Amino acid sequence: MGFPVIRMRRLRKNENLRRMVRETTLSVDNLIYPLFVTFGKGIKDEIGSMPGTARFSIDMLSKEIKEVKGLGIPAVILFGIPEKKDDVGSEAYNPNGIVQRAIKEIKSIAPDLIVITDVCIDEYTSHGHCGIVKGNEILNDPTLELLSKMALTHVKAGADMVAPSDMMDGRVGAIRKGLDEKNFTDIPIMSYAAKYASAFYGPFRDACDSSPKFGDRKSYQMDPGNSDEAIREVALDIEEGADIIMVKPAMAFLDIVRRVKDEFNIPVAAYNVSGEYSMVKAAAEKGWIDGEKIMMEILLNIKRAGADMILTYFAKDAAKILNR
Numbered sequence: 001m002g003f004p005v006i007r008m009r010r011l012r013k014n015e016n017l018r019r020m021v022r023e024t025t026l027s028v029d030n031l032i033y034p035l036f037v038t039f040g041k042g043i044k045d046e047i048g049s050m051p052g053t054a055r056f057s058i059d060m061l062s063k064e065i066k067e068v069k070g071l072g073i074p075a076v077i078l079f080g081i082p083e084k085k086d087d088v089g090s091e092a093y094n095p096n097g098i099v100q101r102a103i104k105e106i107k108s109i110a111p112d113l114i115v116i117t118d119v120c121i122d123e124y125t126s127h128g129h130c131g132i133v134k135g136n137e138i139l140n141d142p143t144l145e146l147l148s149k150m151a152l153t154h155v156k157a158g159a160d161m162v163a164p165s166d167m168m169d170g171r172v173g174a175i176r177k178g179l180d181e182k183n184f185t186d187i188p189i190m191s192y193a194a195k196y197a198s199a200f201y202g203p204f205r206d207a208c209d210s211s212p213k214f215g216d217r218k219s220y221q222m223d224p225g226n227s228d229e230a231i232r233e234v235a236l237d238i239e240e241g242a243d244i245i246m247v248k249p250a251m252a253f254l255d256i257v258r259r260v261k262d263e264f265n266i267p268v269a270a271y272n273v274s275g276e277y278s279m280v281k282a283a284a285e286k287g288w289i290d291g292e293k294i295m296m297e298i299l300l301n302i303k304r305a306g307a308d309m310i311l312t313y314f315a316k317d318a319a320k321i322l323n324r
């Protein structure tokens, strides 16, 4: 049976009907807000290529955190910009480092806001790579120990969840073991399991000054041509103890989000990364698109593709609209 008995437009007639049959809705509950913390005092340094975001020194976090909490956003994820970088990323696992201090500050302002930390040494290494470097090689196994140490200092400082983004093999297992040995058995791991080597990270690397000083990240981050491989990555991370699985970037990789959601019974996160954000902001500034509508459409589409949660620089803007 088909037309004219069937008319798909019957249920699109007005907004109330459309509301009744809408399959996917976006909620503030789904949003995670990334925050950049930097050394120094009195700093709220707008990030040029990411309008609306800033690097905050710890003493300037209070207003931002209260706003995030007031908007009902359940969680933030922290990235640190340290004062000193060296070839082993020492500041990444300094118990008194930038992120470790920021966690304590945020917990004193908003104890129930979920604080997630990015676990990766690239913001802390002078060469900008996510692992220990020997010659032109990024070493896997020696990096695991540093990541495990880094995660432990975050959790000791009060982090609620850790999110390894380095793409070394075995890091989820190493971090889980390190946490369990210190009795942090109840701290979840959100694994950047399918993280692709992507040019969409460009503005973020400007924000953190974390571009690799030689070569690229293709020997550890995934090849954008691959999809089956993402399923293997995810399966391994789940086996190693990951509690939430992330796909990154989001927009150009929604097929991966859907495959992961279909194949595994585990919460899925998608990272709507810096380049995806900047493109929308830039086009909206030029008056070429309706920035607000595009933002809401993108976030809804990421959710429809299968993401339970979305890490996004749009979190505050979207929450304001969702709370209207």
Ligand code: PBG
Pocket: 118, 119, 120, 121, 122, 123, 165, 166, 200, 201, 202, 203, 204, 205, 272, 273, 274, 275
């Ligand atoms: C690594 C990390 C990166 C991002 C999140 N964690 C950069 C990279 O892998 O080069 C990118 C996030 C974004 O682009 O918004 N610490």
